[in-house]
Amino acid sequence: MGFKEVFGQFGIFDGLDDTDKALLSDLFERKNYGINDVIYNEGEKGGTLYFLLKGKVRICRLTQDGDVLPYASVKQGESFGLMSFIDGTDHTAMTIADKDIEVVKMEKSDFDKLITDNPSLTAKVYRNIGIQLCEIIRDMNRQYMDLSSYMFKRG
Numbered sequence: 001m002g003f004k005e006v007f008g009q010f011g012i013f014d015g016l017d018d019t020d021k022a023l024l025s026d027l028f029e030r031k032n033y034g035i036n037d038v039i040y041n042e043g044e045k046g047g048t049l050y051f052l053l054k055g056k057v058r059i060c061r062l063t064q065d066g067d068v069l070p071y072a073s074v075k076q077g078e079s080f081g082l083m084s085f086i087d088g089t090d091h092t093a094m095t096i097a098d099k100d101i102e103v104v105k106m107e108k109s110d111f112d113k114l115i116t117d118n119p120s121l122t123a124k125v126y127r128n129i130g131i132q133l134c135e136i137i138r139d140m141n142r143q144y145m146d147l148s149s150y151m152f153k154r155g
Contacts, residue, residue, distance in 0.1 A: 003028050006104050009077045010051050012128045020121045027110045032102050039095040039103075046084020046091050047108040052076055055101030060094050073098065079132075081105075086129065 003025045007013045013021070033039055039050065042062055052074055059072040059080065074080045074095075084091050085108050115122045 003030075003104060005053060006051055009053070010079060011132060012079065012125060014128055015124055016121070020118075020124070023114065023118060023121060024106070024125075027106045027114075028104045029106075030102065030104050032100070033097040035097055035099050037097045039097065040081070040091050042091055042094045044091050046081065047088050048081050049079060049085040049106045049108070049111075050081045050095075051079050051104045051106075053102045053104060056098035057101060058096045058098050060096060061092075062094070068094070068096075070096075082129065082133070084108075085111075 003021075006028065007016065007021050013024070016024070039057065040046075040048075042060075054076055056076070057074040057080060058070045059074065060068045060070045063069050071093075080095060081091070083089070085106075088108060111122070111125075
């Protein structure tokens with residue numbers, strides 16, 4: 001079972017040659033989850049990066065009352081678990097499959113072994129991750145400014 005679809009869908013792998021892709025493919029694991037399955041919980045150990053090949057995932061936080069509050073969603077062709085993959089911290093949110101989903105996941109501990117053996121490859125991937133994080137931050141800034149403007153006008 002190949003992973004060619006992963007490299008075509010996710011910008012994290014832009015600019016990689018076939019040798020780089022072959023090395024990374026060895027680190028991938030395909031996994032399926034059913035509707036409402038929890039992929040990981042808030043506070044769980046992080047360090048896994050997920051690439052959503054099929055379906056939709058809800059990103060949620062628990063309220064003080066114990067209610068599950070969705071605040072973002074991940075669609076096919078997007079990744080999640082990125083921050084804990086980079087810094088190795090515990091998850092600050094929970095993820096729930098919105099429907100049957102298929103992911104490919106990669107462990108940080110496996111990826112970090114490539115840093116010594118292939119620093120060029122890991123530098124390319126981390127650069128692309130940085131670009132993706134910049135896009136996320138820009139989008140969050142836009143949303144914050146839109147919300148601030150809306151609240152200022154209303155009140």
